[in-house]
Ligand SMILES: Nc1nc2c(c(=O)[nH]1)N[C@H]1C(S)=C(S)[C@@H](COP(=O)(O)OP(=O)(O)OC[C@H]3O[C@@H](n4cnc5c(=O)[nH]c(N)nc54)[C@H](O)[C@@H]3O)O[C@H]1N2
Ligand SMILES: Nc1nc2c(c(=O)[nH]1)N[C@H]1C(S)=C(S)[C@@H](COP(=O)(O)OP(=O)(O)OC[C@H]3O[C@@H](n4cnc5c(=O)[nH]c(N)nc54)[C@H](O)[C@@H]3O)O[C@H]1N2
């Protein structure tokens with residue numbers, strides 16, 4: 001059997017590769033990387049340009065490193081994490097020490113003292129998927145680990161949607177497609193917009209970016225797009241969208257106002273509510289004010305969401321009888337009470353009676369990722385099996401700091417009480433908690449409680465700089481893999497483009513050698529090299545193709561061709577279409593088999609912060625006199641999260657090396673701020689610097705700073721003080737509280753801040769200098 005293909009020092013020809021942000025070809029010649037989008041991509045993602053300077057960037061981790069304090073004092077809680085020095089170590093010695101530490105923790109405390117949640121997107125390949133690798137390693141070597149459930153993307157919706165409609169995959173992925181919108185929709189009513197920056201990304205890869213042309217074609221046919229968002233840029237010009245600049249966090253109030261107009265003017269589809277839904281009466285009592293004395297009128301909604309009551313009336317009336325598609329962006333539920341807009345969006349769609357019709361109804365999160373609005377593949381793509389986790393303890397993923405700071409404390413989640421385990425060792429590969437988590441000052445305190453923190457990284461992220469053991473791993477371009485996603489028909493032979501940087505090794509080989517020391521190598525590798533795993537995983541797809549009598553090339557042929565087009569399923573509308581066509585025969589996977597306008601199950605949990613039907617619950621983190629502006633901390637346009645923030649395309653978007661925030665000119669003038677100034681955003685939790693761009697494309701009273709700038713604490717900062725990030729990471733400002741007792745999701749999208757012109761001497765950005 002063929003083993004690894006040779007590591008090229010230089011590749012003259014362009015070779016295929018894939019990333020979460022697109023399929024491309026690349027060549028590495030004389031120390032320089034050139035990248036070209038796949039020729040079949042109608043709207044390539046400029047994010048591929050972040051690779052061009054990444055391979056040998058000084059911020060790459062070149063050799064295993066151990067934190068000085070951990071070496072000197074051994075494992076244990078340590079306040080120096082985050083501002084300590086590092087000592088280089090050979091692979092043999094570092095793996096010996098790490099194996100000994102893993103054994104110590106397992107023998108003394110058991111695997112329930114190891115957190116292996118390791119949340120993060122890592123890279124696109126099916127085999128070298130870092131999270132799968134670390135889970136498989138911990139399962140085979142230790143017998144399990146404390147895991148995390150759900151995601152930072154959709155923490156609230158993943159839990160609420162199964163109560164009311166079906167699984168998130170059914171409501172987001174196997175539902176209304178772009179093909180249907182082009183042909184059938186009259187109105188797309190989009191809460192949170194459908195920004196192309198977001199829909200250009202899909203975990204596992206995306207070969208054709210069709211969102212721009214689909215919106216253009218739908219608009220040309222006469223489809224009306226309405227974007228409800230604090231930012232005009234959340235809908236592309238091609239959609240010719242109307243922009244309703246809502247106050248952040250108030251969509252549920254607006255939806256209730258629209259519902260009130262529909263209900264009181266008899267414009268709601270009462271037959272649909274009767275035949276397909278349960279719980280209308282309890283909700284109607286709330287909507288009309290019979291339950292609480294407060295009718296949720298358009299005027300009531302206007303006072304909360306900042307849009308005129310007349311616009312709310314007009315919008316509601318314009319929807320009745322039309323093929324309307326309601327979409328709710330992930331962003332809306334990444335906020336306090338994030339369950340409510342997701343549920344209320346479904347109720348609004350039910351009142352309009354279009355659920356299950358082509359191009360109509362409710363498509364949660366459509367336009368926020370390239371996975372949604374696509375057909376599903378008809379053949380499977382294998383993933384690395386993770387083995388069996390013997391530990392039952394888990395956390396909702398965004399409760400990491402709570403768990404580390406409050407072991408033994410109880411927490412609510414989806415109708416049950418659980419207890420936070422006492423974690424001694426955390427193992428991270430493929431994620432960046434100092435990117436994804438909120439209230440970074442609190443997170444840093446939480447990581448200081450550990451005995452040992454292990455991180456595999458390609459670069460010196462803030463997470464690596466808080467770790468005790470930092471192991472340099474290859475980046476995707478330095479190894480072979482299979483690129484594939486269940487919503488994209490192109491399977492990609494991800495060729496190796498360049499040799500590993502410094503002493504970097506594949507996550508797989510690191511875990512294999514650690515397993516050797518723990519006596520579990522065979523269980524981890526099953527006797528396969530990486531190259532043999534790729535053939536093994538590919539076989540599943542090949543066999544499924546052969547079974548259908550389709551072209552089923554062997555691995556070597558696939559590899560030489562560079563790609564393989566997979567068959568896709570019919571555009572059949574998924575469970576919502578099936579339910580509409582046959583409500584008795586194809587019930588929804590809800591307790592009653594129908595759409596839950598009210599949920600007796602959720603009501604039975606007795607949570608004040610998530611009652612039994614959608615409701616307006618005012619945010620606790622709204623602007624105040626001291627912090628009068630809403631901060632929208634959304635996804636960055638020039639990178640995926642924090643990945644390759646040092647890449648050419650990301651760096652080019654910064655202002656003198658700092659992240660850029662957007663403000664309305666009125667808010668700036670009031671504060672003596674001019675376009676291009678360096679400003680300081682602050683609240684009680686922390687502060688950060690950013691360049692400022694003024695724009696009338698943002699609602700006054702709102703400031704926007706994307707996520708993803710690497711956390712870079714000021715050089716002279718005292719770790720006991722609230723963090724001061726000189727680079728522009730908004731998560732020093734965001735709040736670390738769950739969406740509600742139901743889902744405990746991440747609430748990083750919104751917080752309240754004040755902004756002032758920065759007067760002091762501007763500290764240098766050192767985020768991309770390796771530590772000393
Ligand atoms: N305030 C605020 N915070 C947010 C959000 C928000 O809207 N507002 N959004 C949230 C959302 S939706 C998400 S999904 C999260 C994203 O959070 P993450 O997924 O944690 O962010 P990434 O930057 O993608 O982190 C991936 C890390 O893996 C590393 N990596 C890449 N390839 C490999 C590999 O092969 N092996 C290893 N070991 N490492 C590798 C990268 O260098 C990078 O550091 O952020 C969340 N945080
Ligand atoms: N370029 C790029 N694309 C990405 C990612 C990335 O990091 N970079 N991340 C990917 C991932 S993991 C995910 S989960 C998705 C996330 O998809 P989303 O979470 O939907 O993306 P965001 O950009 O955070 O938010 C979308 C828009 O919602 C608006 N918004 C914020 N709060 C409110 C509100 O209260 N009401 C209304 N009506 N609008 C509001 C903001 O203006 C924001 O631009 O994006 C994916 N796509």
Ligand SMILES: [Mo]
Nearest residue numbers: 151152153154
């Ligand atoms: Mo996400």
